Amino acid sequence: MPLPAQFLDELRTRTPLAAVIDRKTKLVRAGRQWRACCPFHGEKTPSLYVYDDHFHCFGCGAHGDAISFVMQSDGAGFIEAVERLAAEAGMAVPKPVADADERRRLDLHGVLEAACTSFARRLLAPEGRAARDYLHGRGLTDEAIREYGLGWAGEGRGALGAELAAEGIGPDLLVQAGLMRAAEEGGRPVDLFFKRITFPIRDARGRLISFGGRALGDGQPKYVNGPETTLFSKRRSLYGIERAGKAVRSGVPVIVVEGYMDVIALGRAGFGGAVAPLGTALTEEQLAALWRLSPNPVLCFDGDAAGARAAGRAAELALPLLAPGRTLSLVALPNGDDPDSLLGREGTAAFRSRLAAARPLADALFDLLRDNAGALETPEQRAALLARLDSAAGSIADRGLAAEYRRTLRDRFFEERRQRDRPTPRRQLPPRPVPSVQNVSAEQARILTAILLNHPDLLHDVEQAYAELALPDDLARLRDAVLGHAEAVEPLDSPALLAHLSAVGLAAEAARALSALPFPLPGCAQPGAMPAEAEAGWWHIFGLMHRNRLDDEVAAARRQFDRLGDGASHRRFLALCATRDALRRGEERDDA
Secondary structure (H helix, E strand, C coil), X not given: CCCCHHHHHHHHHHCCHHHHHHCCCCCEEECCEEEECCCCCCCCCCCEEECCCCEEECCCCCEECHHHHHHHHHCCCHHHHHHHHHHHHCCCCCCCCCCHHHHHHHHHHHHHHHHHHHHHHHHHCHHHHHHHHHHHHCCCCHHHHHHCCCEECCCCCCHHHHHHHCCCCCHHHHHHCCCEECCCCCCCCEECCCCEEEEEEECCCCCEEEEEEEECCCCCCCEEECCCCCCCCCCCCCECHHHHHHXXXXXXXXEECCCHHHHHHHHHCCCCCEEECCCCCCCHHHHHHHHHHCCCCEECCCCCHHHHHHHHHHHHHHHHHCECCECCEECCCCCCCCHHHHHHHHCHHHHHHHHHCCEEHHHHHHHHHHXXXXXXXXXXXXXXXXXXXXXXXHCCCCHHHHHHHHHHHHHHHHHHHHHHHCXXXXXXXXXXXXXXXXXXXXXXXXXXXXXXXXXXXXXHHHHHHHXXXXXXXXXXXXXXXXXXXXHHCCCCCHHHHHHHHHHXXXXXXXXXXXXXXXXXXXXXXXXXXXXXXXXXXXXXXXXXXXXXXXXXXXXXXXXXHHHHCCHHHHHHHHHHHHHHHHHHHHHHHHHC
16 A cells, blocks of 8 residues: 655655665765765675765665665565654654555455464364374474464365355455455356465565465375465565564574475574475575575575475576675585474574585585586586586676686686596505503593594594594493494484493493593583584594694595585584694794
């Protein structure tokens, strides 16, 4: 609904534009105007000029008044931006005046809200028992079901129309709202949602615009969304965007996932910036909506072939639209996992660590193009990949950014080729040294073992270094049992590992390794330590014991990270570099 033009003119007059923009970027005088570095594309040379009644960036073309600046800089909707500025100006926002088209849209919002109430009531009724059981089985409490407005579309066709007719809502309105399909010749309108769990879909302002539905059992298709209406366009809509818009203001990341349940699971775990496209690949319109919320949304698609294809399509779609202040990051999930299942298995802290290790778009794009290139054995094959890398960079509209991408992709290409062509002698584990307390600190060896007992998932990254340690007899026996268990069991789990050690008669040895005597274990060896903290602590203590090995370990970690490019190898490389640098600083102080 439009607001009165007189009110908007008065609001613009009362709002000092320079003061609004100065909150986001430092303004300096430039004659009669103000000048600043544009907050929308991360420049170093000021190209944003602020005049009495408008601003204009000669770098990226951003342009508008105070209202549009708040919308662009804060990701706010028009009404929200007006309400903020009006409150600062001491003005009351008048009720918008509805024209005929807007009144019709308001009627449809009301129809959808009435349907939402009906669906929610049916979910709590006896007929919704199977749907409730399914939702409870997916980990949703009754509180979460109410919070997200979930419902049940009912067992019988025509039930919704019959119920809403009592509220004066006829079939024509139900068809316009996308709840029924228009009648064929001689027939009656047909319900579109039937025997499905319903998920309300709202716009950025929180207005109900459609529903998604999930079938129980073997019903196909498993998921459906409402049809295109005057309110709802799948290309422009994102499930959860009304919550994400509020959450991002508190600093949470915008996370793009694939399904309704992923959005809900992440929201319940504290990741309120989660959204999902609606049964389609990510579109330009959805990317634009995401970038209004955050300059760097994180794509977190399922860890299967379909998820990899979706990430690849999103990367290719985003390339022409990138700008210095507008990009994407990608999180790779384990094969077979989605965000919902991963949260249930690993927990919130582990998921947060995965987000922190999200790959920049340039790295993910290189991996995608390289993996699709197949063999790179001949000059022709390598030249073809290099051409595809250059072509991908060339599709970026911003010339400066395109040049940076071309340089980054080529650097990865030539570094990988150097690593592949460089002869690497095959390292073999030396014969196990005779255990001797004299050649290793018993306490440091105990801490290394305790870290692995509490965090056995680190074993794959430290296995060779751990196997070469000369240990006291009791710790050596533990090591043999731990390494044997790791060969037979995947994934590694601390309680299961300790149970195995107890079963093979090493419970006392494990208890001594984990004891607070003779000295309490450091934080990195405690069960509650973050994985990155535990890994960094392991390598730090190992470095204290084997300073001459650190350079070799750093080089090996660098090769592994260049080859895999994943979060685990990146964290290992950083931890080893930090250990080496810290030890070098200590040696310099000793020499001084």
